[in-house]
Amino acid sequence: MANMKAAIPKGTRDFNPKQMGRRNYIFDTLKKVFKKYGYQEIQTPTMENLDTLTGKYGDEGDQLIFKVLNSGDYLAKVGTALADLKSQALSPKIAEKALRYDLTVPFARYVVMHQNEISLPFKRFQIQPVWRADRPQRGRYREFYQCDVDVVGSASLLNEAEFICIYDEALSNLGLTDFSIKINNRKILTGISDVLGKPESIIDLTVAIDKLDKIGFDGVQTELLSKGFNTSDIEQLKPIILLSGNNASKLESLKLILATSPTGLQGINEIYTVLNYLTNFTLQNAKVELDLSLARGLNYYTGCIFEVKTHQATMGSIGGGGRYDNLTEMFGQAGLTGVGISFGADRIYDVLDELNLFSASAExxxxxxxxxxxxxxxxxxxxxxxxxxxxxxxxxxxxxxxxxxxxxxxxxxxxxxxxxxxxxxxxxxxxxxxxxxxxxxxxxxxxxxxxxxxxxxx
RNA sequence: GCGGUCGUAGCUCAGCUGGUUAGAGCACUGGUUUGUGGUGCCGGGGGUCGUGGGUUCGAGCCCCAUCGUCCGCCCCA
Structure with a gap:
């Protein structure tokens, strides 16, 4: 064989012994906490059937799925003339498998496939790599580990409260001392778009206000105007998303604003309940903040939404999660609610490294x-x-x-x-x-x- | 998918407006009184300057293409 350059694909990394020592320290610390809260470990295959994954992450997400070329004479099955096919139509014909894009959807598939052997509520954690054909950047890789903790079959908001405890305990154990757990509720976002009279534009609305802390209110305004919102919508929206004060006072104001939206009020109630549960637990370092501009995972979250950010380093979110009511429905099992969170292990690694929080004993x-x-x-x-x-x-x-x-x-x-x-x-x-x-x-x-x-x- | 940046030894980089045998620090390696690392001293190996074209008497330096890096946008852990 000709001499070839030793190289690895874009966005992937080798881990040397020192790095593995540190990575395992992170995984072990997380696992210990997960187990303490009653979660059990599972693993799922690296590859899923392509149709298991497509359609779950939105159009943008679908494009970022790594597809696995069929074995054998894959062109034989295409049938139509190649020249007539667009790439998008071709790929499902020549790729029936794909690398997993996250751990939540494979988990939903797992729950449906194994419904007869699990007893509800089923609490599982899973630490495995996922792949995204994204453009690599700081803290963004094409192969990275997610550490997911989910429970299905329990609608209780105690689960949400416990996830906040898990975040607090795990990140504190890793040595982080200053981080926020932001919480919002999809139903509140729905309520806001109801009040504006634009329920169909909820995605555009939330994607725009999610950028508030990045591009400021003016930026959000510009984006909304380009998406078909008018100035009176924005005037109405302004006091809502710029609400300040502590969680309780935000909720009080919100109650008045969303008075005409039953869904919105329900969302407020859910946040109340979670915060109320939380008063029974002691948190070490986490600040729990109601953030109305938080709008993650809209493609499947239906209730509470979480996102974790550290204030000790410049890094995107190091974790996120939320409640999803319909995920198993796509695989033929309706009426099963789930809620879960995820830790971005690679980003946590980068943060701990930057802050010098790895001890020699980890190595x-x-x-x-x-x-x-x-x-x-x-x-x-x-x-x-x-x-x-x-x-x-x-x-x-x-x-x-x-x-x-x-x-x-x-x-x-x-x-x-x-x-x-x-x-x-x-x-x-x-x-x-x-x-x-x-x-x-x-x-x-x-x-x-x-x-x-x-x-x-x- | 869009915009920008960079690409010289294993690593981090220097190399002035193109001009003979391309440099430094770190790393590696050998020696430095008997059986002792990390600190000192002396020596050594290692680069077709990302790749392919082009301009030129002459290119690491200029031009084009290509691949890769890092950063921003979109989106996201």
């Missing part, structure tokens, strides 16, 4: 390296090595034949905190040289003493 694997001067020393040391491992101490022995200098360098490069040196003298006395790589200090200790010392360290 080191081996705790002690045994360095030997020759073959006899190696043989002598194997029982020491064996004992250390039996005590659950991560230990390795550098096979003989390499200079001590090189072995120490290995320990240093690998961030191994302790080294044991075994030579003639050590074998004679049974006292091994035990070196702390951090301080550089070393002393002679028996294997037993070293073991004890290492056990008290961890």
């Amino acid at each position: 080191q694997s081996t705790q002690v390296l045994i360095c030997v001067l020759g073959q006899y020393e190696e043989t002598y040391s194997l029982s020491v090595l064996n004992h250390l491992r039996k005590q659950n101490i991560a230990a390795e022995l550098y096979p003989f034949g390499t200079k001590i200098k090189k072995q120490m360098q290995y320990a240093n490069d690998k961030n191994i905190p302790y080294a044991i040196i075994v030579g003639n003298e050590e074998m004679k006395t049974g006292k091994l040289t035990f070196k702390n790589m951090l301080t550089g200090q070393q002393q002679m200790m028996s294997a037993i003493e070293i073991e004890k010392h290492l056990l008290t360290q961890s």
Whole structure:
């Protein structure tokens, strides 16, 4: 084969041992919290049938789905003359599978397929990569991990409240101290468009006001005017989305504004209920804010909507979620409501990295390296090595034949905190040289003493 | 899908208005008193200047194309 350049696809990344240590630290921290709240792990295939995914994320979303070319003579099945087909019409004919775009839709499919074996409410978490054919940017990759926690089969708003607790606990455990959990409700957004008398334009309306903090009210106004809203609509809208004050006072004002919209009032009620549930729990760092301009995941969310933003770094949202009432209906099982949240692990990684919040312990694997001067020393040391491992101490022995200098360098490069040196003298006395790589200090200790010392360290 | 930016050693970059053998720091590697890393000192290897065309006596530098990067828009974790 001709020489080819070693490369990986755009928007994907390799992870080295140091990065994997840190990534696993994030996953482990999240998992621990998820389990604590009663969630169980599942996984779904990398590929789904293309028609499982299409139509769930809107037109823009559909275009970002990575499709998998059929095997074999895929053109044979096309049937029509190729030249007559547009790409969009061609792709479902030559690609029947696609890489998953998120974890929520595959989860809905899972629930329907396995409905007879799960008992409701079903609480699951799932940590797997997803793929989007998006243009890469800061904090945006084509392959990235989502960490989803969802519950289906429970309409209780206690779930929503608990998700806020999960966000707070997980992100706090990771060392973040300043972040907001924004909450809104799709029904409130519906109420607003009802009051304006433009229920059919809810998507345009919400997409525009979602950009409020980015482009300001003037920007939103410009966008709305271009979407067919008139100035009196905007005058009416202005006091609503610019509502300020604490959550309670916002809700009070909103109640008056949306008085004529039953749906809107219901949305307000749901927020009330969630906030009320929350008073029974203590949050460590999260600020819970009602944000009427929050409009995520409109293609399937029907109730509460969440989004998490850190104030410690410039980064898009590091998590989001909401309630969806109809997702399983698309797969033939109606009447099942679900609610869930997602953590963007790769973005969280970038934030923790930027803030220097990874501790060294997330990275080191081996705790002690045994360095030997020759073959006899190696043989002598194997029982020491064996004992250390039996005590659950991560230990390795550098096979003989390499200079001590090189072995120490290995320990240093690998961030191994302790080294044991075994030579003639050590074998004679049974006292091994035990070196702390951090301080550089070393002393002679028996294997037993070293073991004890290492056990008290961890 | 649209707009901009950049592309020189493994990494971060320098290279003046085009002019002989393309440089630095870090990394790597060897040595530096006996069996000792991270700090010091001395030496060494490594680049067809993203790729393909073109202009020119001559191109890392100019032009075109192409691929890739990073950033913004759309959208989103």
